[in-house]
Amino acid sequence: MTTRRMTLKHIEAFRIVMQTGSMTEAARRLHTSQPQVSRLVSQLEAIVGFLLFERRGTRLLPSLDGKRFFQDVEKAFVGLEGLEGAASNIRSFGGDRLAVAAMPRIAGGLLSKAVAQFKAEHPETLLTIHSGAAATVNTWVSSGLCELGLAILYGDDVPGMQVQTLLTMDCVAVLPIGHRLAKRKQVAAADLEGEAFVSFPLGSAPRERIDRVLAAAGARTRTVLESDLGASVCALVAAGLGVSVLNPLAALEERRNLELAVRAFVPAIPVRLALLLPPDATDSRLVSAFADQVRTVIASDLEVIRPYRR
Known part of the structure; x- marks a missing residue:
């Protein structure tokens, strides 16, 4: 029985x-x-x-x-x-910690908005924002110091890193207000012949990419200053020290506070805003939820770069 x-x-x-x-x-x-x-x-x-x-x-x-x-x-x-x-x-990530790395302009803009909205829904989650140059962001993420990174990629995927492309956009020309080329709606690489140029450091991905395009157009510029931060490049251009070419996200953000002309640039130099994950990253609900929040912010708050999106 x-x-x-x-x-x-x-x-x-x-x-x-x-x-x-x-x-x-x-x-x-x-x-x-x-x-x-x-x-x-x-x-x-x-x-x-x-x-x-x-x-x-x-x-x-x-x-x-x-x-x-x-x-x-x-x-x-x-x-x-x-x-x-x-x-x-x-379920609500209470007591969890998430460290996110990004370049300064992204950290202060898009990333901060994503963090604020995420905290509103998950107040018990502790988020830490680390800000640095592109190479530093890559190091922080690849070493595991940060679980997630946001970066502008000017070339191929970062070796040894998991990359998720969020959006693709075309670089723009940035010019001082009153510059002769600021009267145009579009600036061609050949138009920059002989111009003082504010560039990225030698050996960096954006420097190599932009130099190839200028060389192909036969445009010989004069590099007068170098910086690895888009915000600094824009500030130097606004000060009248030269012209430059960089991603539209940084340029349009900086234009809010600087006397800066932003124009379409040809030939197109596509760049990507991407999520970076450590090479051995496993599926994480917290990381996935935060990545979704970033995508939501991009969809709602980045209307300003629509003319330069792909």
């Missing part, structure tokens, strides 16, 4: 009858019938080997053993509620 085992249904029926003092009310709360609740309680009594209730006419009173058993049942349910709380905490 098979021995019946105690189930959660038995315990739930007993617990609610104890709380309400009524099998009818327990049936209502459990969305079942009163005979079914009575059957579950009777089965539980057979399983535990003692009476849980004393029947006095139509009244149902807990037995002394039933009261003692109910105390242990309540302790078990407190434990279950604790597990529910733990699950909720995990």
Whole structure:
């Protein structure tokens, strides 16, 4: 003969009858019938080997053993509620930490907006923003110091890194206000012949990419200054020290605070805004959720670069 085992249904029926003092009310709360609740309680009594209730006419009173058993049942349910709380905490990333790296302009703009919106939905998550030049961002992510990076890629994927392209856009020409080329809607590489040029450092991906395009057009510029930060390049151009070519995200952000002309540039030099993940990164709900938040910000807040998006 098979021995019946105690189930959660038995315990739930007993617990609610104890709380309400009524099998009818327990049936209502459990969305079942009163005979079914009575059957579950009777089965539980057979399983535990003692009476849980004393029947006095139509009244149902807990037995002394039933009261003692109910105390242990309540302790078990407190434990279950604790597990529910733990699950909720995990589900909402409570107590989790996420370190994100980005170049200064992205960190101060797009990334900060994504962080603010993410924190509004997940206030218990601690997010840390690290800001640095492109090479520094790559190092932080590849070494595992940061779980996620945001970067502008001027060339192929970063070796040894997982890359997810968020959007592709074309570089623009940046010029001082009043420059002869600022009157045009579009600046060609050949138009920069002889111009003082603010460039990126030798050996960097943007420098090599832009130099190839200028050389192919036969445009010999005079490199007068170098910087590895788009914000600095724009500030130097706005100061009238030269012209430059760089990604539209940095240029249009800086134009809000600087006297700077931004024009379309040909031939097109496509660049990518991308998420960088460590080479051995595993699937993480937290990283995926934050990446989705970044995509949401891009879709809603980067309308300004639409003319230069692909």
